[in-house]
Amino acid sequence: MFDNLKDKLQTVFSSLGKRGALSESDVDSALREVRLALLEADVALPVVKSFIASIRDKAIGATVLKSVRPDQQVIKIVHDGLIEMLGGEASPLRLDVTPPAVILMAGLQGSGKTTTAGKLAVHLQAKHKKKVMLASLDLSRPAAREQLRALAEQAEAGILPESDTETPVQLTKRAMQAARLQGFDVLILDTAGRLTIDEAMMAELRDIKAAATPDEILLVADSLTGQDAVTTADAFNNAVGVSGIVLTRLDGDARGGAALSMAQTTGCPVKLVGVGEKLDALEAFDPERMAGRILDMGDVVALVEKAAEAIEEEEAMRMAERMASGKFDMNDFLTQIRQLQKMGGLGGLLGMLPGLGKLQKQIAAAGVDDAMVKRQEAIILSMTKKERVQVGLLNASRRKRIAAGSGTSVQDVNKLVKQYQDMARMMKKMGTKSGAAAMKAMLGGGMGGGMGGNSMGGGMPSAEQLSQLQQQMQKSGMPGGGGFNPFGKGGGLPGLGGPPRKK
Amino acid sequence: MSWLKKLTTGLKKSSDKVSSSLSGISLLFGKDKIDAASIEEIEEALILADLGVSVASEIAEGLRARKWQGEVTPDSLREALAEHLTDILLPVEKPLTFQQADGERDLHVILLVGVNGSGKTTTAGKLAARFQAQGRHVVMAAADMFRAAAIEQLSGWGARTDTKVISGERGGDAAALAFRAIDEARADNADVLIIDTAGRLQNRAELMEELAKIIRVIKKQIPEAPHDSLIVLDGTVGQNAIAQMKAFQQTADLTGMVITKLDGTAKGGIVVALAREFGLPVHMVGVGEAAEDLQDFTAHDFAHALVGLSPE
Numbered sequence: 112m113f114d115n116l117k118d119k120l121q122t123v124f125s126s127l128g129k130r131g132a133l134s135e136s137d138v139d140s141a142l143r144e145v146r147l148a149l150l151e152a153d154v155a156l157p158v159v160k161s162f163i164a165s166i167r168d169k170a171i172g173a174t175v176l177k178s179v180r181p182d183q184q185v186i187k188i189v190h191d192g193l194i195e196m197l198g199g200e201a202s203p204l205r206l207d208v209t210p211p212a213v214i215l216m217a218g219l220q221g222s223g224k225t226t227t228a229g230k231l232a233v234h235l236q237a238k239h240k241k242k243v244m245l246a247s248l249d250l251s252r253p254a255a256r257e258q259l260r261a262l263a264e265q266a267e268a269g270i271l272p273e274s275d276t277e278t279p280v281q282l283t284k285r286a287m288q289a290a291r292l293q294g295f296d297v298l299i300l301d302t303a304g305r306l307t308i309d310e311a312m313m314a315e316l317r318d319i320k321a322a323a324t325p326d327e328i329l330l331v332a333d334s335l336t337g338q339d340a341v342t343t344a345d346a347f348n349n350a351v352g353v354s355g356i357v358l359t360r361l362d363g364d365a366r367g368g369a370a371l372s373m374a375q376t377t378g379c380p381v382k383l384v385g386v387g388e389k390l391d392a393l394e395a396f397d398p399e400r401m402a403g404r405i406l407d408m409g410d411v412v413a414l415v416e417k418a419a420e421a422i423e424e425e426e427a428m429r430m431a432e433r434m435a436s437g438k439f440d441m442n443d444f445l446t447q448i449r450q451l452q453k454m455g456g457l458g459g460l461l462g463m464l465p466g467l468g469k470l471q472k473q474i475a476a477a478g479v480d481d482a483m484v485k486r487q488e489a490i491i492l493s494m495t496k497k498e499r500v501q502v503g504l505l506n507a508s509r510r511k512r513i514a515a516g517s518g519t520s521v522q523d524v525n526k527l528v529k530q531y532q533d534m535a536r537m538m539k540k541m542g543t544k545s546g547a548a549a550m551k552a553m554l555g556g557g558m559g560g561g562m563g564g565n566s567m568g569g570g571m572p573s574a575e576q577l578s579q580l581q582q583q584m585q586k587s588g589m590p591g592g593g594g595f596n597p598f599g600k601g602g603g604l605p606g607l608g609g610p611p612r613k614k
Numbered sequence: 615m616s617w618l619k620k621l622t623t624g625l626k627k628s629s630d631k632v633s634s635s636l637s638g639i640s641l642l643f644g645k646d647k648i649d650a651a652s653i654e655e656i657e658e659a660l661i662l663a664d665l666g667v668s669v670a671s672e673i674a675e676g677l678r679a680r681k682w683q684g685e686v687t688p689d690s691l692r693e694a695l696a697e698h699l700t701d702i703l704l705p706v707e708k709p710l711t712f713q714q715a716d717g718e719r720d721l722h723v724i725l726l727v728g729v730n731g732s733g734k735t736t737t738a739g740k741l742a743a744r745f746q747a748q749g750r751h752v753v754m755a756a757a758d759m760f761r762a763a764a765i766e767q768l769s770g771w772g773a774r775t776d777t778k779v780i781s782g783e784r785g786g787d788a789a790a791l792a793f794r795a796i797d798e799a800r801a802d803n804a805d806v807l808i809i810d811t812a813g814r815l816q817n818r819a820e821l822m823e824e825l826a827k828i829i830r831v832i833k834k835q836i837p838e839a840p841h842d843s844l845i846v847l848d849g850t851v852g853q854n855a856i857a858q859m860k861a862f863q864q865t866a867d868l869t870g871m872v873i874t875k876l877d878g879t880a881k882g883g884i885v886v887a888l889a890r891e892f893g894l895p896v897h898m899v900g901v902g903e904a905a906e907d908l909q910d911f912t913a914h915d916f917a918h919a920l921v922g923l924s925p926e
Contacts, residue, residue, distance in 0.1 A: 147667055153852035156662050220875065221731030221848060229762075251903075253770030258763030261784075265762070306878040333731060337664040337852025342879040360730060363815040365854035388730075388760065 138170045141185045154368030155341040158375045193402035202380040211290040211298040218331035220304030223359035228301040229262030230393035241296040244269035246286035248279040249303035283322040307346030331357045340369035344376040355382035362386045441499035445491045489517035663883035696917045703913035708895035725840035730813030732848040733874035738810040739771025743905035750805040755795035756781040757788040758812035789831040796835040816861030850880035874900035
């Protein structure tokens, strides 16, 4: 089905040819196909509609990246929109309360509440080192209590002794007391499955909530659910106020559009997902993976991301050219600071080049923390546009203003200006052909993480070229205390981060 | 309460939804044909009922092409919709019945399969009650050896319906249990053996292989068994039902379906999509928690209830 979407989108756009920006009609025809695809993935219709509307606004006029087809660009926009709608990032359970933290599990029959309660106990004990007690409030389903007791045994968690005479609310109160007295960190209350139209049962759930004052109310829902996901989520949310969603049976092959429907309807994040039958098969929810699953077009998304990186690469090339021609102002300096930082600092960059291990260690030894880079960024951003281009303007009073504006001292500003001047001087000296090539290689090739070097026109910079560059810099009077050190002495090495960070 | 009424009540919420979204198509009424915008709205109402995009557009298209007698009114639209739905559903309307020749009391084996939480165990219990009420001698086998307390749950139904339940140790071999269950049921002179299996997601190859093994073992005892291989589907399920059907069809050679949990807000429209795609008999629908809430499926009533018309 989704392969169809890929083909259909391609057809929609193939007749249109390549364009700089997505037009309204491009977007509309593409979104019709996206709409169908989402419906086939069981995303509920109202959610699909509002999603499509928001994506439409974002997509119209969006620039199509070079080397990317418009249909691929649309898919990337849809993918990002899905992630955003799913809450962006993982949200953990709220457990940092005076113990016992109370977790209430609710949902329809057969959604997987009891099994999830057992899994959650294992999860909290293993990953969070919590002492967990389970309590069954399910008096309806035959053997529900036996099931939870067996799970507690397997999970080596505490279990509230059963009784045939108590109501769910009485059981709740007894469970709260027992958990408190016996020093449990977390109490998980498993409730009976109930239909949202069953008023009596929904009222019971409200009563349980009132008695338990839970810290988390988890709606357990089946990822196989269809359009009804919205109704269910809405009803439970209205009745007791859901704080998070647990999506079960995600190890099946359903697209899991219910995740989107429910997150959107309740405004609550999906917090956990069940991914198997074993008790440890419970994972934190990952919006990005879920978006990938609903859309199932990871390859296209990766392609567009790569194209975006390539554009940064072009940017780096452009800058190298500017440097080589001796035009180097504060804007360029800022770009460079940022790029180096993004690449994991100069240390990280050098780590990608062969034969430079020693140099890297030296740089690491001269280590600069991220805060310093931030400060330098702040200083440049506090300059006027004119000052950034004509650095000569920076007299004492301007420097004072910049220091105040960036929350630094005049000395910091002075240091940065000095670094800039050193750098600019070096750039000029590097106006020679080999120097420019090496510089280009360094900046261009390092971008995008892969030293693939297709952008360099001439393959990798050789170790020879680099040592040549280094010698040149030393000759040009660059202070070189730390070996390869084009940015000046002392603490202000822009972007010379500590250990290389992973990208 | 008559079963008809129960189904209607069960489906009421869903039909409310379909019919309220249908009533919303104000543009539609008072004209003698349906315009494109209205068709889209009808299609959406059907998608909201889980019919799936392709069946929904097929039906909407059918309504567009239809020759209307006079003006289109909400009722005439509903009636037409119900007619279309009935046409699709009628071929799959087939109650679960079987004949047993007098004197030759061979065991009739019913196997229940499906994904986790679809309601297999509950359906097993309700089926037992139904056959007991028909005066048949029923035995159940708890071949879900995996889920904690699945055996206890079926035993609970056994006690309630006065049915013998054959069970083994949790974590044991389900195929071996099925083998033994047939022996014991025969020894007991039972008419019907209902085998409840563990829930399994259809994309889990090793679990599907386990199911295939259960069936192989059953066939060793009785070559033509299981006589009924029923998939139990949750009425709230979405488009994944199609994938479920395909996989279980392949492994378990399905003979029919049971749709459960139609007493909530779920619309069960997936039944229409499945009827169109597979044409497999829909034997029964579950419309409540009580034993007698497992009802024969009737195309006409289901279709009418779905669009908010009284089945009578």
